[in-house]
Amino acid sequence: MKKHSFKAMLAAALLFGGFAFVACDDDDNPAPGTRPTIELKNMVAVKNYVQSGTIDAVAPGASTTFSFHAGKGQRLMFAAMYSYSNDLFVAPENPGIELFDDAGVPRTGVVANALKLWDNGTRVNEAPGPGVVHPGVAQEGVVTEVNGTDSEGHTYPAASALMQVSLEFDAVKSLFTCTITNTSGNTSNETPFSGGVYVVSNVIDGDLVAKTPFFNRDQKSGVELTALAENGDTAPLYQLVAGQTGIITTLQSAIVVVYTGDTNPIYQLGQKDAQLGLSALAQRGDPKPLRESLSKVPQARHIYIMDHTAQPGESLQCTYEAAENEKVAFAAMFGYSNDWFFANGVALDALTKGDVTSKTVLLDDGTAVNQYPGAGNAQFMFNGTVMSEDKPIEVVGDEFPVPAVADLIKVTIR
Template sequence: MNLLKNPKSILLAAIAPLALTACKKDNNNGSVTTQQSTITVENVLQSQPLVESGTFQGTGTPALIQPGQSTTITFSAAKGEALSFATMYGASNDLFFAPDNPGIQVYDNNGNPIEGDVSTQVKLWDNGTRVNQKPGAGVTHPGVAETKNISEVTGTDAQGNTYLAASKLVKATLKYNGNSTFALTLQNTSGGTANETPLSPGVWSVSYIVGGTLQAPKPLYTSGQPTANGLTNIAEAGDNTALSAYVKSITGIFTPLSPILVVVYNGIDNPIYKAGTIDAGKGLTPLAQKGNADTLAAYLKTVKGVKAVYVLPAPNTKVLLPSIAGKQGGVVSQQLNVAAGDRLAIATMYGFSNDWFFASADNGVDATQKGDISGTIKLFDDGTAINQFPGAGLTQFNLAGTPLKESQPIAAVPNPNAFTTLPPVTGIIKVTLK
């Protein structure tokens, strides 16, 4: 299953809001002995295409969703992201219920959350691995093997067995819980019909959207293609273990880093930010919310003790992309002239957030040192925008949203946090001095 297509061209559109031009200030007047140093910053994140995934089931043993019963999936999503799921038509050989790809849409074209009955988006599919018997309690499992592609069942299957529309057997109801979070309730409404069936434990997923393109537009199955990645276990036996393991393996973090702000200073504290205080309004907010360092860079050039300011965009893409499908992430470098006593600090936006930014902790580092200084970088919350699930927030600027204001002190982002568990900072950004 090909999850990523032309990732570079896709991302170029997504990251346009983060794009900046380089600027610098270098006030070294030659009155002290200087040495040359080169700073290199890399986005080393091994990105994943799914922002969230999980499992669902009924009650009892086995944990089936019997006629009249329901289960609820809770998830976050940005505009354009969709919820996909798969669950077995239990009284069949290899049929499963799932929405058509890419999944159930949860916002309208204007970005308004969709609520109510979305059952018409649920379809019935034939996994193509077993000859279909007449559906019902008398089906023999697993049945006679066959090798066909996944196909939608509309009214009758390949053997002439008849079925009601999937929306008559499974009722899907969407509810918006606020702050980009939703609940989808799946109710088994097959009771008393000619297609009465239990539903098996299932798997669900939400794909990242980048530049209007989903990174996993066909996360669980592909119509017209052979089944893969453990879906057969659900379709034939209602066992979601293998498919769950697969989607978990491609669920994680995806974020670009905005052009890197680099500051060399002497005799003052870190001029970029001060943890525990409200954002001073000197330009950190545009950096943390939009990836735009221009305002902060212009301010820093006026600060006494600041010797040099650089904003480093990546070639072509401007932002530093993560590693996608094994390709190297973005890299920028800058030659510096530094002297004894100089300090160095950096800052860059966690691109798919509301107002998170990476920055040098405390008072930065000795600018004359050499080696990997990634361990001195921390992730901070600017406290100026209400947080949402990173990469699945309706008001995240780089997902075409408008941040919702708040006023909280700048603080380190906890890990795990209220939304997810992030990789270590050193697994996202690498900073070296040579």
Template sequence: MCFIACKREHEGMEGKPGTIVIENVLQGKPLVESGMFKGSGAAAPVILPGEAVSFSFSAAKGQRVTFSAMYGWSNDLFFAPGNPGIALYNEAGDPVNGDVSSVIRLWDNGTRINQAPGMSVMHPGAVESKNIREVNGVDDQGNTYLPASALLKATLHYDGNSYFTLTLKNTSGGTANETPVSPGVWAVSYIAGTDLLDPQPLYQSGSTSYAGLTKLAETGDNAEIYTVVQGKTGIFTPLSPVLVVIYRGENPLFKVGESDRMKGLKKLAQTGNPDELAASLQTQPGIKKVYILADPENTVLLPSVNGAPGGKVSQAISLAKDDRIAIATMYGFSNDWFFSTADNGIAWNQKGDVSEQIRLYDNGTAMDQFPGAGNGQQGGMMITEKKLIIEVPNPNTFTTLPPVKQIIKVTLN
């Protein structure tokens, strides 16, 4: 009996080899925000001449907003900005305010032969099978149109902290192309670096239309296209290179309810760079090993996109009795959110999927913005604050996140 007990104690002191595997298992979505709009006047939900609708959204530099709504007195025409949408910041990086109507275009959905526009249009009209194309003054049947910007006015207002309000006013009254405008949909794509994840979220010029857009363009019903757009809207975020620390004693990274210790966690949470925190940990008592795990191809761990697997890193480790493991990685499209092990980390003798022990925290050092749509993210200028570290509520002020285990998976083998 003594021999067996002593042998087990010796094995615990020596440590057992294993592997920690960390994966970004998020099923990434290309659109960060989307919604629908409708009139509230005499003929609601239709927007009559002289009436206006507004909607608000958040966006970072480089992002665009787009929308689509039917030219009501037509067979299958719709208003929409030219892709990728309305620019929200000028070349100097300042928010755009004022009239942005010049980017609005009139489009032919290509599914109905155009009758002369006006209240006498008969629906649904004769079927045709063509690609989506711009109506630039005259359609295929010889009907003439004023520029879309003369029929629908778009005004942008910057509300502060990366929020905008777009107002659409039906200005067609008294013109040769007077028309009601249908309810519509709008969308904002994620941006990674300088690339929009979905630069054509509502339509593709030169391509055939799809059921949701056709329903909108032919009948003014925005329900089906809204369902399509909502299916592409959600969460997309990379994870920064992951810091893994093996230690004994108390959690060396942070405690909920305390301020950032100014030893490198702030930099990880705000920028994704774990180097300062790793160097600081090396000087602390109780620290046995510190690792930085970066994706060999992309550095960051990207989410799954279009069925491709997300980023994945692993590290061979050795754990002895009473050792504990903590990790930290930035929620990349945030101002200062980070994933980390809860409480006092993961015990040395745990095996398998331990993702239930991971939480998402707010470092309390930068003002939060809509995740994936804020100017203080992805290297932008953030607004500092001084608050205590808390777990990020879900739902939160901006959105509803999937469960943490559907974003990051941690396995001990």
């Protein structure tokens, strides 16, 4: 490599500290022309939960089921009213039921000690039973655990004796089925349980977004949980969490290629992955294998990688060398997926300027089985193991409630 090329790369590295830039074939282009900058901004609005829903009421001796997707580190939280009370409810301890062990193995079967019995603190407790008068006498209390007796001295068995929780897991779909059984009929405190509300927290950088989804121990309850705890009314709490539920993602590294000719060197829609390294980018955010392969393609004039993660609100960007009659292509991993990536859907003049988000598409590489975005245990974000498939590259469809591309990413060239 000539000395002037090394200086150009060094200047780029200093100008854009934290980003990686690798150019190919600089010596073949002694008059580089202009130097546009491309920015890929993560436009995702952070949501507390990746999924949420309601649970049916369950009478003594009966069961109900509901299903949800999750990956390692995510938790299940739900709450339901102890109906023969003034304001008691059952729920796990914050942040919810642990669904996987440290090795990523799902918990299945009966979950021992999954639940606790809680006093919402908004009504004076009468003796539990079918004769409880609702709504009862108001009080200004806080959410506390009922551990054997409530604040008025009424006795209760452990929550695990009143309700049993069991889990089944479909590894391909990363789908849990939760069965709730009302076992209170075998105790002195037989009670129906109201309908309930459940959530699965989103994860950012390995941390739960919502660590106290419904309540905080020893603090006042919200009006939404109060409606559930006092009246078995799920609507206010469900409406609250539904508005905080949605798919989010990172931009998990990117590649930019300046090229000649009419063929996008990164991918071809409707054709299978060319095995040049795109799958490494789409599955685990690693652009280096694709850069290495494209460095041997004569039409690929310059190649740049951004081997970093852009969280919601953050950007990946680089400045590239381009000349007239050259085109530019880019790809960035949809980080909360099994093998999805953003790319330009049409050819882009390398010297174009402006917002090109409308020309950006979200694609499925077809090399890994899809799971619910941000809740699939085989996904890279959960250190999962890929389940391979062999399909053509296609535009991501509507199997999952993925936001529109413009709500996920903004691509600008300036």
